[in-house]
Amino acid sequence: MGLDFPHGGHLSHGFMTPKRRVSGTSIYFESMPYQLDESTGLVDYDMLEKTATLFRPKLVIAGANAYARDFDYPRMRKIADAVGAFLMMDMAHISGLVAASVVADPFEYSDIVMTTTHKESPVLGVDLESAIDNAVFPGLQGGPHNHTIGGLAVCLKALAGQLMELGYKLVSGGSDNHLVLVDLRPLGIDGARVKKILDMASITLNKNAVPGEKSALVPGGIRIGSPAMTTRGFTEKVFVAIADFIHEGVEITLDAKRSVSGSKLQDFMKFVTSHDFPLAD
Template structure:
């Protein structure tokens, strides 16, 4: 439950512990803790196997090095906070923001792999637009929007996948709500339109041709990207990163 463990902890998504003898998770992502992992298992013997020594012997020392005290302390704080009403409110807002983002992307005509979202992630299939995730990721990165290129069903290449993946936990932590996430969808759409125009101008068909073209001093769409970046940063600078 790595990606969704924060949503599970807040009872926003279904609880896998009701069905599984072993549950694993990372401790960052939606749980918002330090980078690490946890393994949960039933204390009772399962199908004649005592899981505790089997898991402990598999993990240490072969897979795990020495844990750092500051990481253990950070995880303890994270797990305590995950039991609070504020954390549950946060996770509900994560899902509400993701639904708003997904709906606005659909309004712009994009195809979402699942047709929408019930969690913190949106996976956009860019192939109907004639684009791929690698090119769009590069253009959006130039406009101060960070996301991942991502494979979608029937993709032929992991290096040039057909989609992009967008998550809402980080910007929700900064205080953005549904209205702002609808605006983020508008920014994404504007970036995709710039990417379409850039693709039509580049002479070669390979990804490297595109990346070289958009990074060159002669790139004719630089001002459009700069304008999008100004709008993105005008929004995000209103919501500082916690602790900064």
């Protein structure tokens, strides 16, 4: 059981749609998602517990792709124990924060902790559990490049605070880690259009689904991470300026949307890449 992809989970944690098994983990294993409480933007642990009691998984996965809050590891440990499951934490997005003791430590409660380094460093995956070391090497794989394993230290509070000051709605109301997930639906705009405009201004972020919507093709949110900026020495003051730049990009997106005659995404994309749109040059 892993966090559902439209609710911030990772594709590799068993994601499937009603019509198709998308991730290899959903093809080779029987998977069941758990979700957020859409009223709070937080993991619905009560529903996770009820579903786990019925589904009886062998593995419960903590960790996410677009979830800005800590996981309740003691609660998840209790749920896993009740159904005889292992608890695995995928901390690929927050390993630097765990190392710096900025967020909760998953090691005390997890059977397996895994991460990657290539959010900022060379590509590498790491399983932090001695009990499976020999099964992986020399049993299945070669040795990792240990000299590339490093930690990350990031800060996102200034960015999140400025975005909220500007009136943006953050999923779960804030952030405990290195990312913020912004719900743009109250503004009448979507993540695909905002991402396009910000790409044209050389500001890179993700369009991202937010809780409560059906499609990931034209999602209602954007996901913003801080590692690329913090590793370049950006300070809190600079993060406030970044929030202002993003806000300006959203305002430009709204103006552009109002100037397009058609309502489809392709109409918007055609307009903003034409000579009629100033940023196109």
